Amino acid sequence: MPDVFPSDSVGLVTPETITIEEPIALDCGRVLPSYTLVYETYGTLNPTRSNAILICHALSGDHHAAGYHDTGETKPGWWESAIGPGKPIDTERFFVVCCNNLGGCKGSIGPTAVNPATGKPYGPDFPIVTVKDWVRSQAQLANRLGIDTWAAVIGGSLGGMQALQWAIDYPERIRHAVAIAAAPRLSAQNIAFNEVARQAILSDPDFHQGHYYEYGVIPRRGLMIARMLGHITYLSDEGMRAKFGRELREGKLNFNFESEFQVESYLRHQGYSFVDRFDANTYLLMTKALDYFDPAADYDNDLSMAFRRAKAHFLVISFTSDWRFSPARSQEIVRALLAARRQVSYARITAEHGHDAFLLPIPHYRDTFSAYLERVDREVNDHAG
Amino acid sequence: MRADLDIISRWVQPGARVLDLGCGDGELLAFLRDHRQISGYGVEIDEAKIISCIRAGVNVIHSDLEAGLADFGDNTFDYVIMTQTLQAVLHTERLLEEMLRVGREGIVTFPNFGHWRCRMQIAWAGHMPVVKVLPHAWYNTPNVHLFTIQDFEALCQHKGIRIWQRAVVDNAHRANLGMRLAPNLLGELALYRLGHEQNGIQAGHSDVFPTH
Numbered sequence: 001m002p003d004v005f006p007s008d009s010v011g012l013v014t015p016e017t018i019t020i021e022e023p024i025a026l027d028c029g030r031v032l033p034s035y036t037l038v039y040e041t042y043g044t045l046n047p048t049r050s051n052a053i054l055i056c057h058a059l060s061g062d063h064h065a066a067g068y069h070d071t072g073e074t075k076p077g078w079w080e081s082a083i084g085p086g087k088p089i090d091t092e093r094f095f096v097v098c099c100n101n102l103g104g105c106k107g108s109i110g111p112t113a114v115n116p117a118t119g120k121p122y123g124p125d126f127p128i129v130t131v132k133d134w135v136r137s138q139a140q141l142a143n144r145l146g147i148d149t150w151a152a153v154i155g156g157s158l159g160g161m162q163a164l165q166w167a168i169d170y171p172e173r174i175r176h177a178v179a180i181a182a183a184p185r186l187s188a189q190n191i192a193f194n195e196v197a198r199q200a201i202l203s204d205p206d207f208h209q210g211h212y213y214e215y216g217v218i219p220r221r222g223l224m225i226a227r228m229l230g231h232i233t234y235l236s237d238e239g240m241r242a243k244f245g246r247e248l249r250e251g252k253l254n255f256n257f258e259s260e261f262q263v264e265s266y267l268r269h270q271g272y273s274f275v276d277r278f279d280a281n282t283y284l285l286m287t288k289a290l291d292y293f294d295p296a297a298d299y300d301n302d303l304s305m306a307f308r309r310a311k312a313h314f315l316v317i318s319f320t321s322d323w324r325f326s327p328a329r330s331q332e333i334v335r336a337l338l339a340a341r342r343q344v345s346y347a348r349i350t351a352e353h354g355h356d357a358f359l360l361p362i363p364h365y366r367d368t369f370s371a372y373l374e375r376v377d378r379e380v381n382d383h384a385g
Numbered sequence: 386m387r388a389d390l391d392i393i394s395r396w397v398q399p400g401a402r403v404l405d406l407g408c409g410d411g412e413l414l415a416f417l418r419d420h421r422q423i424s425g426y427g428v429e430i431d432e433a434k435i436i437s438c439i440r441a442g443v444n445v446i447h448s449d450l451e452a453g454l455a456d457f458g459d460n461t462f463d464y465v466i467m468t469q470t471l472q473a474v475l476h477t478e479r480l481l482e483e484m485l486r487v488g489r490e491g492i493v494t495f496p497n498f499g500h501w502r503c504r505m506q507i508a509w510a511g512h513m514p515v516v517k518v519l520p521h522a523w524y525n526t527p528n529v530h531l532f533t534i535q536d537f538e539a540l541c542q543h544k545g546i547r548i549w550q551r552a553v554v555d556n557a558h559r560a561n562l563g564m565r566l567a568p569n570l571l572g573e574l575a576l577y578r579l580g581h582e583q584n585g586i587q588a589g590h591s592d593v594f595p596t597h
Contacts, residue, residue, distance in 0.1 A: 335456050348447040364432045371440040
C-alpha cells in the first residue's frame with residue numbers, strides 16, 4: 001500500500017464525470033438523448049492545446065489508466081507501465097485523457113446506469129454499441145475538453161482498434177495513431193471464443209435475461225468462466241509454462257476436482273476477483289463491439305481504401321507470442337496502410353507473455369514506444385513554436 | 386556521413402518513393418529525406434535498429450527479407466535500395482526479383498570479392514579474405530553469398546536485368562582510373578542502379594563513375 005507514490009507515477013488521481021446533453025445516434029439505429037462519461041486526465045494541456053493524447057481501453061479496461069485513486073489503493077491504473085513521468089506516454093510532456101467507454105460499468109452510461117424512461121437500470125436493454133460509437137462519443141468529449149486535434153490516439157487490443165477507427169473517421173483530428181496488439185477485424189476463432197464467453201454468462205441461472213440486478217444476484221459463475229476463458233487467450237503457451245508449469249499447490253495429486261494445479265488456482269482467482277468489479281451485461285456488450293469491429297466493411301471490404309482517408313501517422317506494434325491478435329493480424333493492418341501509402345512504422349516485439357504483453361514494461365517495447373512518442377512530442381513543440 | 390550515401394543520393398530523383406531493404410538505423414533514408422525530399426520506408430529485422438529508425442523519424446517495417454516482400458505491391462516504389470545486404474541473404478536471386486517487382490528500379494551495393502587483396506589472401510596466404518569491406522572471419526561472418534563484380538553482372542545478364550548505372554570505388558568510396566579500367570580487380574565496393582527495360586526511370590550510362 002503506497003503512502004508515497006512512486007516518482008514515475010502520476011500519483012493521486014480523481015475521475016471526472018461529464019454529461020453530454022446532445023443526442024448520439026448509435027450504429028444499431030437507436031439514439032441516446034444524452035450520456036454520461038467518466039474520465040481521467042493526467043498532465044497539463046499546453047496553451048496551444050496540441051499535446052493531448054487519448055488512451056482507449058480494451059475489453060475489461062476503464063478510465064483509470066494510471067495513478068491511484070487513494071493512498072490505500074494497492075493497484076494503480078491498468079496502464080501504469082506506460083503512462084507517467086518519464087514513461088513512454090510521458091505526463092510531463094503530454095496531457096493524457098482516458099474515458100470509460102459507452103456501455104461500460106465504471107461510471108459511464110451503460111447497463112448498470114438508470115434508464116430515465118423506466119427508473120430502473122438499463123440492463124439488457126442498453127443498446128449494443130460499436131467501436132465507431134465509442135469514437136463518436138470520444139470526439140464529443142474532446143470537444144468539451146477543447147481539444148481539436150489529438151497529438152495521438154493510443155490503445156492496445158480493442159483500444160488499438162479505436163485508434164485505427166479514429167484515424168479513419170476523424171482524419172483531421174488525430175496526428176498519430178498507435179495500435180498495439182490489435183487486429184483489423186476478428187477472425188472466426190476470435191468470435192468463437194467470445195461466443196463461448198457469452199454463452200457462459202447467458203446460460204447462468206442467475207442471469208435472468210440480463211435483469212439480475214432486480215433479483216439481487218449476479219451471474220457469478222458465468223462471468224467467472226467467461227473471464228477464465230479470456231485469460232487463457234491473453235497468455236501464451238510458453239508464458240503459462242514459465243509461470244505455472246504443472247506445479248501442484250499441495251505438491252501431490254489429490255484425486256479430486258478442487259484446484260490442484262497452480263494454473264487452475266490462478267484462473268479461479270482471476271475469475272473470482274473479476275465478478276466483483278465487472279458487470280456481466282457490460283462484458284456481453286464489449287465482446288459484441290469486438291465482433292462487430294470491421295472498418296473495411298464501410299469501404300467495399302477494402303481496408304486500404306478505409307485507410308486512404310486517414311492523415312495520421314501510424315505505429316503498429318505486435319508481440320511474437322500473442323495468438324489472440326497475432327503478429328500476422330498486425331501485418332494485415334500494416335499491409336493495408338502500405339497499400340494506402342500512409343506513413344507507418346511496424347515493430348514486432350519478441351515477448352513470451354502473449355496478448356497481455358501490451359500491458360507489461362518489456363524493454364524493447366518500452367523503448368519503441370518511447371522513441372515514437374518522443375517524435376510526437378517534437379512535433380507538438382514544432383506546432384506550439 | 387557515409388560516403389556511399391552521396392553516390393546513391395545523386396542517383397535518386399528528388400521526391401521519389403524509396404524502399405530501403407535492411408535499412409539499419411535509417412541513416413540512408415533520413416539522408417535522402419533531408420536532401421532529396423524522398424518518402425518511403427525502411428525494412429529491418431533487428432529490434433534495436435528499428436527503435437533507432439523510429440527515433441530518427443524514419444518509417445520502418447519489421448520484416449524478414451528472406452521471406453520476400455509480400456507486404457509491398459507491384460511497382461509501388463521508384464527505387465528499392467539494398468546497401469551491403471545482398472551478400473548476407475540466403476535467397477539472393479529471389480530478393481533481386483522481388484526488388485524489381487516492387488520498385489521500378491533497384492539500387493544495390495556490395496563488397497567486391499574479386500578485389501586483388503581478396504584474391505591474394507586466398508591464392509597466396511591460403512585463408513578466407515579479411516579486408517576492410519569484408520571484416521569478418523569465416524566463422525562469424527553474416528555474409529552467406531560472396532560474389533564478384535563479374536559474377537553479379539553475369540547474373541543480371543542471365544536474368545535480363547539492365548544495369549543503368551555503376552560505380553566502383555574503394556572502401557572510402559573514392560574512384561580512380563585503375564578502378565575504371567579493371568573494376569573487378571581494383572574495386573572494393575560496387576554500386577549499381579538496375580531495372581527492367583520497360584520500367585526504367587532514366588536510362589543512364591552503364592559506366593558512370595562518381596567524380597570528386
